[in-house]
Amino acid sequence: MSTETIEVGGLRQRYGDFEAVRGIDFTVPRGGLFALLGTNGAGKTTTMEVLEGFRPAASGTVRLLGADPYRDRKALRPRVGIMLQESGLLGDLTVAETVDLWRDLHKNPIAKDEALKKVDLADKSDTRVRQLSGGQKRRLDLALAVVGRPEVLFLDEPTTGMDPEARIATWRLIQELVAGGTTVLLTTHYLEEAERLADRIAIMHRGEIRIAGTVPEVVAGHGDRIAFRVPANTPIDTLPRIGGTAPEIAVADGLPTARYTVTGGEPDGRAHLAVAQLLTWASDCRITLDRLSVRPASLEDVFLSIVENQ
Numbered sequence: 001m002s003t004e005t006i007e008v009g010g011l012r013q014r015y016g017d018f019e020a021v022r023g024i025d026f027t028v029p030r031g032g033l034f035a036l037l038g039t040n041g042a043g044k045t046t047t048m049e050v051l052e053g054f055r056p057a058a059s060g061t062v063r064l065l066g067a068d069p070y071r072d073r074k075a076l077r078p079r080v081g082i083m084l085q086e087s088g089l090l091g092d093l094t095v096a097e098t099v100d101l102w103r104d105l106h107k108n109p110i111a112k113d114e115a116l117k118k119v120d121l122a123d124k125s126d127t128r129v130r131q132l133s134g135g136q137k138r139r140l141d142l143a144l145a146v147v148g149r150p151e152v153l154f155l156d157e158p159t160t161g162m163d164p165e166a167r168i169a170t171w172r173l174i175q176e177l178v179a180g181g182t183t184v185l186l187t188t189h190y191l192e193e194a195e196r197l198a199d200r201i202a203i204m205h206r207g208e209i210r211i212a213g214t215v216p217e218v219v220a221g222h223g224d225r226i227a228f229r230v231p232a233n234t235p236i237d238t239l240p241r242i243g244g245t246a247p248e249i250a251v252a253d254g255l256p257t258a259r260y261t262v263t264g265g266e267p268d269g270r271a272h273l274a275v276a277q278l279l280t281w282a283s284d285c286r287i288t289l290d291r292l293s294v295r296p297a298s299l300e301d302v303f304l305s306i307v308e309n310q
């Protein structure tokens with residue numbers, strides 16, 4: 001028997017003639033947190049909806065807790081928590097009434113006060129849902145998703161609209177749930193959210209997973225970034241090519257800034273060699289490399305290179 005809580009193999013999904021998901025594969029073990037990142041319309045929500053059992057897979061294999069999420073959705077429902085992108089809350093109910101309604105759907109729900117405390121809405125208990133702010137509604141959505149003590153949690157852009165404090169509190173709650181063994185599939189446009197929370201991520205673009213792995217694995221092949229400013233009138237056309245690549249030059253506040261992406265070679269030594277080459281050039285030109293920075297590629301760099309180049 002598989003030890004994976006979520007299994008997706010060769011999943012394809014169409015809307016009429018349009019293929020929104022074009023053969024994707026990933027698995028999430030019990031207690032893992034997998035984040036799907038990607039451009040608008042990449043197919044993240046569609047993938048999640050198949051796993052949530054809202055529609056059958058057009059082709060491919062999809063298993064949730066060892067079962068078919070569409071055919072076995074009745075049996076799976078009590079074991080799964082879902083936070084959709086668009087909340088379907090009833091505006092006339094109070095926060096407390098809403099939580100009560102959801103608690104009634106579960107056999108062993110957490111206490112109402114505990115649910116509201118988890119998402120910092122205890123003081124809004126008697127407020128009508130329509131009077132909540134966007135971020136507060138998101139927090140109520142999250143309380144409803146966790147009220148039934150789910151084994152698997154689907155979170156579709158959970159922190160959109162939340163202020164930074166609420167976002168950090170939400171991350172803490174998600175981390176507690178994962179530490180307790182809950183398996184989470186998350187979609188997000190916040191790269192920092194994925195970096196903080198996920199064991200593994202996938203970046204989707206146009207219905208395909210373009211890259212997947214742990215964050216260090218994903219950024220590993222994308223080189224280092226070197227940037228510096230030089231005084232005006234520096235002969236920037238004499239800047240060395242590094243690894244066969246010329247720098248990108250941008251002018252800010254009247255001063256040229258050079259940026260290199262350094263790939264190839266041994267990761268441990270390539271930035272060192274590149275900087276040595278640049279310092280020699282600077283010394284020959286009798287200038288200083290102002291605000292010299294050297295860093296490995298970030299998740300944002302990888303994301304942008306996927307989106308811009310493909």
Ligand SMILES: Nc1ncnc2c1ncn2[C@@H]1O[C@H](COP(=O)(O)OP(=O)(O)OP(=O)(O)O)[C@@H](O)[C@H]1O
Pocket residue numbers: 015018020038039040041042043044045046047
């Ligand atoms: N019900 C639908 N009918 C037709 N096309 C749809 C439907 N739902 C989604 N699509 C299309 O399928 C593609 C994938 O949409 P999906 O919502 O899965 O993307 P997403 O990655 O979640 O995007 P976002 O980050 O904007 O939420 C998009 O091009 C979208 O327009």
